Amino acid sequence: xxxxxxxxGGLTLCLAIxxxxxxxxxxxxxxxxxxxxxxxxxxxxxKDENGMWSGLDVDVCRAVAAAVLGDDTKVQYKPLTxxxxxxxxxxxxxxxxxxxxxxxxxxxxxxxxxxxxxNYYDGQGFMVSKKIGVTTALELDGAxxxxxxxxxxxxxxxxxxxxxxxxxxxxxxxxxxQTRAGFESGRCDVLTSDQxxxxxxxIGLKNPADALVLPEVISKEPxxxxxxxxxxxxxxxxxxxxxAMVEAEFLAVDSSNVDNAMKxxxxxxxxxxxxxxxxxDKLGLDANWAYNIVKLVGNYGxxxxxxxxxxxxxxxxxxxxxxWNNGGLMYSAPIR
Amino acid sequence: MIVFKPLxxxxxxxxxxxxxxxxxLNLFSNxxxxxxxxxIAGLLLMTLPDLIDWLFIKATYTGESQxxxxxxxxxxVFVNAWSKxxxxxxxxxxxxxxxxxxxxxxxxxxxxxxxxxxxxxxxxTVPALLFMPFIGLALIDGRLFxxxxxxxxxxxGFSLNVLLAAxxxxxxxxxxxxxxxxxxxxxxxxxxVCVILIEFFRGVPVLALFFMGSVMLPLFFAQGIxxxxxxxxxxxxxxxxxxxxxxxxxxxxxxxxxxxxxxxDSLGLSYWHKTLLILLPQVIKVAMPxxxxxxxxxFKNTTFLLIIGIFEMLATVQTALSNSNxxxxxxxxxxxxxxxxxxxxxxxxxxxxxxIEKKLNKSNV
Numbered sequence: 293x294x295x296x297x298x299x300x301g302g303l304t305l306c307l308a309i310x311x312x313x314x315x316x317x318x319x320x321x322x323x324x325x326x327x328x329x330x331x332x333x334x335x336x337x338x339k340d341e342n343g344m345w346s347g348l349d350v351d352v353c354r355a356v357a358a359a360v361l362g363d364d365t366k367v368q369y370k371p372l373t374x375x376x377x378x379x380x381x382x383x384x385x386x387x388x389x390x391x392x393x394x395x396x397x398x399x400x401x402x403x404x405x406x407x408x409x410x411n412y413y414d415g416q417g418f419m420v421s422k423k424i425g426v427t428t429a430l431e432l433d434g435a436x437x438x439x440x441x442x443x444x445x446x447x448x449x450x451x452x453x454x455x456x457x458x459x460x461x462x463x464x465x466x467x468x469x470q471t472r473a474g475f476e477s478g479r480c481d482v483l484t485s486d487q488x489x490x491x492x493x494x495i496g497l498k499n500p501a502d503a504l505v506l507p508e509v510i511s512k513e514p515x516x517x518x519x520x521x522x523x524x525x526x527x528x529x530x531x532x533x534x535x536a537m538v539e540a541e542f543l544a545v546d547s548s549n550v551d552n553a554m555k556x557x558x559x560x561x562x563x564x565x566x567x568x569x570x571x572x573d574k575l576g577l578d579a580n581w582a583y584n585i586v587k588l589v590g591n592y593g594x595x596x597x598x599x600x601x602x603x604x605x606x607x608x609x610x611x612x613x614x615x616w617n618n619g620g621l622m623y624s625a626p627i628r
Numbered sequence: 629m630i631v632f633k634p635l636x637x638x639x640x641x642x643x644x645x646x647x648x649x650x651x652x653l654n655l656f657s658n659x660x661x662x663x664x665x666x667x668i669a670g671l672l673l674m675t676l677p678d679l680i681d682w683l684f685i686k687a688t689y690t691g692e693s694q695x696x697x698x699x700x701x702x703x704x705v706f707v708n709a710w711s712k713x714x715x716x717x718x719x720x721x722x723x724x725x726x727x728x729x730x731x732x733x734x735x736x737x738x739x740x741x742x743x744x745x746x747x748x749x750x751x752x753t754v755p756a757l758l759f760m761p762f763i764g765l766a767l768i769d770g771r772l773f774x775x776x777x778x779x780x781x782x783x784x785g786f787s788l789n790v791l792l793a794a795x796x797x798x799x800x801x802x803x804x805x806x807x808x809x810x811x812x813x814x815x816x817x818x819x820x821v822c823v824i825l826i827e828f829f830r831g832v833p834v835l836a837l838f839f840m841g842s843v844m845l846p847l848f849f850a851q852g853i854x855x856x857x858x859x860x861x862x863x864x865x866x867x868x869x870x871x872x873x874x875x876x877x878x879x880x881x882x883x884x885x886x887x888x889x890x891x892x893d894s895l896g897l898s899y900w901h902k903t904l905l906i907l908l909p910q911v912i913k914v915a916m917p918x919x920x921x922x923x924x925x926x927f928k929n930t931t932f933l934l935i936i937g938i939f940e941m942l943a944t945v946q947t948a949l950s951n952s953n954x955x956x957x958x959x960x961x962x963x964x965x966x967x968x969x970x971x972x973x974x975x976x977x978x979x980x981x982x983x984i985e986k987k988l989n990k991s992n993v
Contacts, residue, residue, distance in 0.1 A: 331937045332947035334955055339947050341709050343718025343782070368781060371947075373937040376843050383846035385854050469959055495955040498699065605952045 315526035327353035335600035408530040415509035438480035539624035540591035717784020730764035761795035784939030796865040804873035829871030880915030920981035
């Protein structure tokens with residue numbers, strides 16, 4: 293414990309000193325954004341049969357590339373495992389980490405990294421089979437719960453049931469596949485995991501329609517892109533690339549009407565798209581940085597529906613990830 | 629008066645040839661054997677029909693997406709659709725010939741060492757083997773030959789397993805030989821270094837070494853210096869393999885009779901002449917079965933790279949399983965396919981090794 297603290301502290305110190313290099317210049321020289329993604333997570337960063345990457349996290353990489361280089365295809369995807377991801381960022385192997393990474397206090401403060409925002413509000417939820425006729429998690433007293441061993445979900449589950457004075461039996465499995473098999477064979481009534489996972493597990497069931505994801509979210513898992521600490525210029529670019537997607541949705545600008553909005557839109561649309569004001573200049577980018585993002589990648593809503601929402605096999609409801617004026621948490625600071 | 633009384637005909641002897649005889653001899657030779665045979669036959673009868681049904685009869689072979697698959701049978705559509713990824717990773721389609729050419733050259737070099745006449749074998753195949761991995765990797769990388777550059781992020785699939793294993797084996801061969809010479813040397817410093825190297829790389833689990841290569845190593849480089857992940861793990865593989873091979877060679881050295889050392893010394897041969905001309909040929913002959921077994925092990929170990937996010941074949945299967953268009957639970961098909969491909973390769977390697985052993989034994993007489 294002591295040793296690891298010293299090690300982490302020492303490494304952080306070295307990295308804090310070393311991390312002053314201007315990432316923006318590196319990226320422009322290279323002509324490519326090097327982006328850390330997962331080795332495969334449905335809807336977030338996934339490869340298809342032709343080796344093309346897609347997903348909600350991948351769209352953040354594309355948005356940054358579109359903003360900086362004007363071309364969303366200029367991304368080098370670096371598939372990383374959960375253990376490697378922070379080292380790869382710290383050592384400069386990647387410019388940006390967009391790999392379903394939960395924003396926590398420890399990670400933000402002690403790893404020499406900065407979280408640039410939240411592109412998906414995840415949280416632990418419950419999936420039940422429709423047969424048992426439960427519609428809220430508060431009716432789950434005495435349930436048998438399938439869970440993957442060694443995850444934080446296990447602790448959250450215990451907390452939630454104790455808080456609500458409910459009893460349960462945990463049935464633990466080693467891998468996600470076994471957990472699903474356990475649920476399918478009826479060994480448990482409920483399966484608990486992060487919501488985004490639940491939807492992926494549900495598709496894998498023989499009859500996805502028989503399973504229901506309950507509305508309760510019992511933990512906070514804000515996922516977002518991460519950059520190295522100490523390069524504020526690059527941090528701003530990443531943060532505002534994400535914000536621009538969210539703001540574009542709020543202002544009802546999407547990839548199909550962006551050209552029109554740039555010419556004839558409202559003042560705030562024009563400020564976003566660069567036909568008025570100097571938002572791009574202040575970031576050290578072209579005036580049409582946000583135009584490129586919306587034109588090439590789309591706004592946040594488009595990206596969501598295409599990758600994880602109703603236009604995708606996952607069919608995740610917007611829920612917490614809706615715009616703030618629709619009851620969600622997606623909120624962009626104004627571009628002024 | 630003597631009356632001719634024919635004896636009653638004797639029963640035919642128990643059949644000892646043909647199928648029935650073979651079964652009697654091997655499957656039903658005593659009670660325990662018979663019981664075990666019946667049990668196993670029963671188990672096979674219980675499982676085999678369902679298995680064949682699932683694998684072949686109810687399986688779906690062609691189609692575009694998983695929607696066409698019969699839920700009661702295997703969905704080979706999945707393997708079909710992803711086959712390019714499984715074998716070549718994301719390597720650009722129009723440049724696939726570069727991988728194929730490298731694999732073909734590797735095959736030719738290996739086969740050549742088997743079929744070339746003896747006097748040509750060493751001068752041609754040894755340099756070819758030593759240079760082949762570098763030329764192959766340069767060809768796939770492309771920059772050296774003025775071809776389109778393909779970054780290692782796009783390499784993957786089964787071809788990566790094969791090429792990585794080949795490149796590690798070929799490089800670790802001379803390296804491990806040097807290590808074992810160092811270990812047997814009577815110069816204390818060299819001996820200590822070699823013993824530490826060998827014991828470290830043999831004693832530490834290969835997964836731990838991979839993690840060191842992928843997670844720890846980059847932290848020790850100066851900012852801005854990035855050695856490609858694939859090269860890092862390749863070095864790890866070479867070192868790991870060398871540790872094992874060195875011990876195999878040491879066994880070979882110890883099996884060479886002491887008289888051979890003494891004879892070489894009394895002829896006044898130098899150290900290198902003695903080692904290369906007298907000992908090495910005998911060592912290789914003795915150690916050959918173990919060397920080949922170690923090769924097979926290393927080849928299978930390349931699938932461990934999946935845990936550090938390198939898209940070799942097994943990792944590609946896992947990636948394919950997590951694609952949202954293929955979330956129908958095709959894990960069984962995917963893993964069976966990988967198992968089948970690896971089994972074919974490893975089995976043919978062991979066939980090859982047993983033929984090499986036979987050849988060596990013959991020349992011993």
